[in-house]
Amino acid sequence: MTIKVTTIQEMQAIVKSLKKELKSIGLVPTMGALHDGHMTLMKRAQSENDVVIASVFVNPLQFGPNEDYDDYPRQIDQDQAFLADNGIDYVFAPSPEEMYSNPLQIQLTVGAMAQVLEGAKRPGHFDGVVTVVNKLFNIVQPDKAYFGKKDAQQLAIIEQMVIEMNHPIEIVGIDIVREADGLAKSSRNIYLTENERREAVALSQSLQVAKTLFDKGERNVEVIENAIKTFLTQHTAGIIDEVAIYSYPQLKQVEVIKSQVFISLAVKYSKARLIDNIILKDEQ
Template structure:
């Protein structure tokens, strides 16, 4: 039976007992609206650890003033119904007031890694992410924590945060889970119209075409970006907000491609802003 915990104090007391019993804890932080991508991370944790904790918390600190915090889908009963049959031990489901009982006196700030790619379009977003993840790590005290590669910039920032702040936690990145036609699974896909849903498959198709160009020997990132832009302009009605080729996990823009890279894009449809990416291991990367 999956136990739902809503207060920080109760969650900390449970964790204290588990630690005393020397249980290994896997943790999957989410904002709810669970889909197969989340559940894949949950199953990995269940396979590998004694205890699995899933948090469901829509974090206001990572939403900008014109973003969809109020509209973000919330259905705790549906989410718990998906977790229960898998055998999840605890769902941590705090309110905003529980997590932030008063305005924060101390803020965390992500520097250069938040000033590029998604961070350049969403100022303060990654500051909100690292703040809430730090709080969750201190409450749950996991041995392992799972994050999706679909949000590869977030994954790189969390890994850096764990390293720089000496969290005794191993971060596990899980490959993007896709629909049969290639669209990355996302809680925001429900906002697509029927026509936009058909068009959205071209995000991944354009990335795969870029990977084919790379495999054929192309190392000029501008040529890859131009091809992606042409493909998306021809095949979708969305507004292209970003296409980038960056080193990974450093997130430094690449003109001539060397080492492991991260090709990312963001497209804004009428009611949904979709992101996708692929990570390509370079010739000299393990």
Template structure:
């Protein structure tokens, strides 16, 4: 595995690889790798000649009150993990390298941002889309891998790639779950033991919603109420949101049909958890994937 810290070296390397018709799988991260990242790397390893991992804590996507300076970093550990997963090129630029002068341009995300978690993070997705535009031009990947756990980010990236015509295939990777269904997260360790048992209801409420839709329910409010009621009755957690939108457009919907997301966020005593399922809903009863 080669660690590259400059944009110029990275682009030179990639242009050489592309002249040899190598396919490039790219996993962009902010480092402090967890199991979710490793799943993305494994998938990229299976599907491409070359795997590129980037580690860059992007100041542009942190709000003024957010934790850019205290965001966890452990490059040595990340480097070992990347090596184990068969990463070929680890791109690890400094902030100075990525934003060396005042920027005259940035990407503005006009849709898909003012709902779900994005609602309380104005400008966050502009920062994400801007750094990804840079990284896509630096790494020039054939395929880019993102975890569907952050479904709103995947929706924004889908819009970015599609609207700007990046010649990149977006690969959304399924949520990895514990045996009892809880979505894996490095934050799960902050659940109290009782909360950990209760937290299983998040995914349980989503699968129950899926079942209700399979049985013919098409009213999103009814589904949202059912999910909320189940969470309230089976946890001490506070619901932040339970929402249903079209996916990936993230628009309100009156009657469930097409591709929809059911997404939720629940606050426990020391940690806020998110989960979601994405369903393909047709008009017939039972027509749900």
């Protein structure tokens, strides 16, 4: 049975008891609408900790004024059943009123790492992310926290936050979980029409085009970016919102690949903006 906790006070009392019993705690932060990608993180957490706590919280601070906060899927009963079927110990599912005072007086701000890629497209997004993740870390006090590499920029920022805020927590990044055809699993995939769903596989395929070029020795960023854009244009009617290559985890723009980079892309469909990425490393 998965125990549902909705208040900070109750969650902290449970954590205090677990700490007294010397139980290790793994935290998997989510915004709900759980799928197999989330469960991959949770299974890893189960293998490395005595207790796993999944948080389900649609964080208003990380949504912009024209984004899908109100429409974001909320299905806590289904999520709790999903967690119970997979043996997760606790789900922490607070309300926005429980998590934040109104108006919020204190919020963290991310520097240069949030001024590129998703951060440039969504001002304030990563400020909201690190604020809620810090609160979750303080409430749950996990030994390890698990995040998917699909949000690679987010992962890099959280890793840096842990260093700078001195959290005694190990951040574990988990490889992107994909559908059989290669589409990255996402709660937003439910917004795709049948035709858009068929075309959306082009995102992962375009990244494989880039990897093939890279494996053949191509290191010019502009050449690789153009190859991705050409492939996407030819294989999907979705609007290309972004194709970019940055050093990783530093998140600095590069013209020639000389070390580890990640290729990030975003494509807009009628009711969904999908992201995907691949991390490549020059071994020379």
